[in-house]
Amino acid sequence: MKNPLMISVLLFFLAACTEVYFTESQPAGKKALKQIPDDFHGFYLDPDSNDTIQINAASFEISNDEGYLSDSIELKKWKKYYFLNIQEDQHGYWDVYLIRFTDNKTLEVSMIDGDDSVAINMLKTVTEVTVKEKSDGKVDYYLIEPSRKELRYMIDKGVFSSKTKYSRID
Numbered sequence: 001m002k003n004p005l006m007i008s009v010l011l012f013f014l015a016a017c018t019e020v021y022f023t024e025s026q027p028a029g030k031k032a033l034k035q036i037p038d039d040f041h042g043f044y045l046d047p048d049s050n051d052t053i054q055i056n057a058a059s060f061e062i063s064n065d066e067g068y069l070s071d072s073i074e075l076k077k078w079k080k081y082y083f084l085n086i087q088e089d090q091h092g093y094w095d096v097y098l099i100r101f102t103d104n105k106t107l108e109v110s111m112i113d114g115d116d117s118v119a120i121n122m123l124k125t126v127t128e129v130t131v132k133e134k135s136d137g138k139v140d141y142y143l144i145e146p147s148r149k150e151l152r153y154m155i156d157k158g159v160f161s162s163k164t165k166y167s168r169i170d
Contacts, residue, residue: 018114019141020123021093025074025085027148032074032085036060040082044107044166053107053166078148081155084109093143098160105168110160114142119161126150126159 025032035057044053054061059068067073072087082099098110113119120142123129127150130143146154154160 018139019088019095020112020114020120021088021091021141021143022085022096023093023143023145025076025087025094026083026096026146027076027078027151028145029148030076030078032069032076034058034069036069036075037077037082039101040107042168043170045169046164046166048164051164051166079152098155102165107166107168108163109166110163112154112160113162114139116161119159122157123154123159126153126157 036055036059038057040055041057042055044055045051051063059066061067067086069075074083074085076083076085080100084097084099086095086097087093088095096111100108102108112123120129123142123144127144127146132140132143134140
């Protein structure tokens with residue numbers, strides 16, 4: 001993975017300033033896919049921001065930065081959802097994005113917004129949340145390690161509330 005990719009992913013997918021990290025890629029215990037499913041291949045556009053994503057068998061490109069499935073970028077499937085897991089460099093924790101097709105032409109990418117107090121309070125009712133603070137006492141990031149049952153509950157209750165929709169344009 002190129003370092004600019006992580007920056008691009010964070011700029012495009014993350015609306016939050018306060019991260020919610022997972023201790024391991026999700027869903028825990030599921031094997032990562034070796035390739036991105038054919039249904040995902042294509043070129044996508046976020047009509048609100050004009051951001052684009054191109055997806056191929058083993059890679060995706062966001063604003064000319066390319067990422068490849070690897071030990072630090074994993075795609076996993078569980079039930080009707082896909083999870084893009086990107087291991088961050090500083091602590092080795094994982095950014096987790098919930099991905100699904102809402103129809104044959106729309107790719108929805110969701111994340112947990114660490115600045116959304118409703119989402120964080122709901123998260124705290126589902127699983128143990130460790131709060132890591134900066135030296136000034138403000139929240140630096142949240143760290144979680146949900147079970148599969150807790151992960152399913154998080155999805156069902158809308159904890160992955162920050163969504164970006166990309167329309168297929170090819």
